[in-house]
Amino acid sequence: MARPSIKEYLTSNPDKVLVLDGGQGSELEKRGINVATPVWSTAPFVSDSFWSDKSSGDREIVKGVxxxxxxxxxxxxxxxxYQTSFKSVSENTSIKTIEEYNTLLNHIVQFSRDCIGEEKxxxxxxxxxxxxxxxxFNGDYGKHPENEDYYEYFKPQLDNFFNNNNLxxxxxxxxPNIHELRAILSWDESILSKPFYIGLSVHENGCLRDGSTIEDVCQLIKSFGDKINPNLLLLGINCANFNHSADIMESIHKQLPNMPLIIYPNNNEIYDTVKKMWLPNSKQYFTWDTLVKRYIEAGARIIGGCCRTTPDDIKQIAAAVKKYSKN
Ligand SMILES: C[S+](C)CC[C@H](N)C(=O)O
Ligand SMILES: N[C@@H](CCS)C(=O)O
Ligand SMILES: [Zn+2]
Structure with a gap:
């Protein structure tokens, strides 16, 4: 394989900060793909023509992104x-069986690998x-989020991904919900058998979207002590409000100083869950240059953008990472 294991790479290059991509789903949408569907950015891939017609327009758009x-x-x-769980796919598309679902995931992963090459x-x-x-974005998991069988929900996607060497x-x-977080943290290496990270969905006030505080979250992680799954490589926040993202990162770093962090905020807009569209919010108070410097000082090892961030944002992030990291 052309690349080392990510765990080995991050460990043997302790000053390296990796640049992540931006909001894939929203970028597909900007370029003309309708993702306002129950399967969000999976939409182009569930159409047969995406795979049978090698010159399909959607194929070119995904490659371009x-x-x-x-x-x-x-x-x-x-x-x-992101929204390619077996439940979302089987309830909303013509793909109904686990076999068809695995074929879909295998195709998407191979296509993505072909797009980025073997090095990245x-x-x-x-x-x-x-x-x-x-x-x-609201963390509302109903009256009894503690009773939900999260493993049953994730299992088909996990089984496929953990067996795929392209990932x-x-x-x-x-x-967004602490019960879901607790469930993920409780799964050991027999379930989560290769490196993974957890990106938290946090409100701009710094709490998890369900209202749990960052102290609750960090306490929960600390409570696992050395029983924590060694495949948990990074913790972080994603799709958080751009303006508040560095404050939240710093608060996590303060409480978990040895935890490698990942951060990729959105561009500050707010998602309207009914219209399935992003609405403008207050303006951005910072530049990527300022934020990236703070992220790195607060222990970030992977930095990128989430929804509505574009290749131009990634260019600015990459320049700031080059300027402020010691790699
Ligand atoms: C804006 S994306 C991150 C989420 C899409 C949402 N789950 C939906 O189904 O509209
Ligand atoms: N990475 C996801 C969004 C997470 S909020 C996507 O771009 O569809
Ligand atoms: Zn997002």
Whole structure:
């Protein structure tokens, strides 16, 4: 394989900060793909013509997104599989069986790998349980979130991703609820058998979207002590408000100083879950240059952008990473 294991890479290059790509789903949308569907950015891949017609327009758009994020400086990129859980796919598309589902995931991962080449790292993206019911930005998991069988929900995607050598790292992204976080942390190496990270969905006030404080979250992680799954490589926040992202990172770093962090905020807009569109919010008070400097000082090892960030954002992030990291 052309690349080392990501765990080995981060350990043997302790000053290296990797540049991640930007908001894949929103970038596909900007370029004309309709992702306002129950499967979000999986939409282009569930159409047969995407695979049978090698010159399909959607194929060119997806390739273009990978290519432009790579050229902008991304060294680690994600599959567009945020809302590709078996539940979301089987309830909303013509794909119904586990066999068909595995074929879909295998195709998407191989296509993504072909787009980025063998040198760059590829993340298998998994959205939260709440993505299916559009609760990733309010953390509302119903009356008894503690009773939900999160493993049953994630298992088909996990089984596929953990067996796919094209993937270097697995992402649990935009996790808004502490019960879901507790469940993920409770799974040992027999379930989460290769490197993974957890990206928390946090409110601009610094709390997890369900209202749990960052202290609650860090305490929960500390409570695992040395029983924590050694494959948990990084913790962080994603799709957080741009303006507040560095404050939140610093607060996590203060409480978990030895935890390698990952951060990729959105561009400050707010997602309207009914219209399935991004709405403008207050303006951005900082530049990427200022934020990236603070992220690195607060222990970030991977930095990128989430929804509505573009290749131009990644270019600015890459320049700032070059300026402020010692790699
Ligand atoms: C804006 S994306 C990160 C989330 C999409 C949402 N789960 C939906 O289904 O509309
Ligand atoms: N990485 C996801 C969004 C997470 S909020 C995507 O771009 O679709
Ligand atoms: Zn996002």
């Amino acid at each position: 990978f290519s432009d994020f790579s050229t902008a400086g991304a060294e680690i990129l994600m599959t567009t599989t 790292f590829l993340i298998g993206c998994i959205g939260p349980w709440g993505a299916h019911v559009c609760a990733e 270097d790292l697995i992402a649990f992204e935009t996790i």
